Amino acid sequence: MTRPTKRQPKKNAPAKKAAKKRVTRECRISEPSLTPKQQMFCEEYLVDLNATQAAIRAGYSEATAKEIGFENLTKPHIQTEVQRLMVERSKRVELTADRVLQELKVMAFYDPGDLGKASINCPADIAKLPEEVRRAIIGWSWDRNGNFTLKLAGKTQQLELLGRHLKMFAQGIEHSGPDGAPLNSAVGLSPEQLEAVERVRQIRETQSAKREGDGA
Structure with a gap:
């Protein structure tokens, strides 16, 4: 006759030590x-x-x-x-800078010949013109004879502003250091348009040299 074996009481598993939480402190350097x-x-x-x-x-x-x-x-x-x-x-x-540059581009390179494609006798007729020409109009009036006239943006000034953006002139907008290289941004200008900007640059250099010569 076998005696029933006494069940050994279960030993409690040793309590796991609570993992120490590592407190990390962020080091922030204030500007x-x-x-x-x-x-x-x-x-x-x-x-x-x-x-x-x-x-x-x-x-x-x-x-x-x-x-x-x-x-x-x-x-x-x-x-x-x-x-x-x-x-x-x-x-x-x-x-935005892009919007400004696009407007300068329109005013610098509109074709005056497009004005002859429509009869412009009053402000309402301006809507007949191509958008590129309309955006280059900076004013309108009537002359002494009652003729309706349009005032268009001057191309030279707009070309100068674009040239400054492209760092084509000695004095212009500074985006780099004293010895920085010109910005390689052509704002979508064609070779012919870039050539027009270059001509303005050459004219400015000639005028500057002439003024220096006269002052010598």
Whole structure:
């Protein structure tokens, strides 16, 4: 006769040690705050995107404005503020650089010959013109004889502005350092259009050289 075996009481498993939670602390480096002069520089830079002139208007010395302007644009907290101001302005006026450049392109390269394709005798007739020509109209009036006349955008001025954007002139919009290379942005210009911009650049250089010669 076999005796019933006594069941051994189960030993409680050793309690697992609670895993220690590693507390990681993020080290955040806060950006330095802008000085009043740096804030003024950011706001003035948006006026014409010329770092040198922005530095002068912000109160920096003219003797070092070019270097200071370039140096400011390399500082992350100043870059952040400039970007913020640009975005804020673009939202406010619903304006983009691409839209501005496209308008300049239209006003620089419209064909005056398209004006002869329709009889324009009053403001309502303007709608008959091609869109490219309509966008180049900056005003209208009647002359002494009662004839309706249109005022179109001057091509030379628009070509100069496009040339500055392309860094084709000695003085223009600064997007790089003192020794920076020209921007490779042609905003969709054809070879013929780029040639027209180049002609304006050459004319400006000739006029500048003539003025220097007269002053010598």
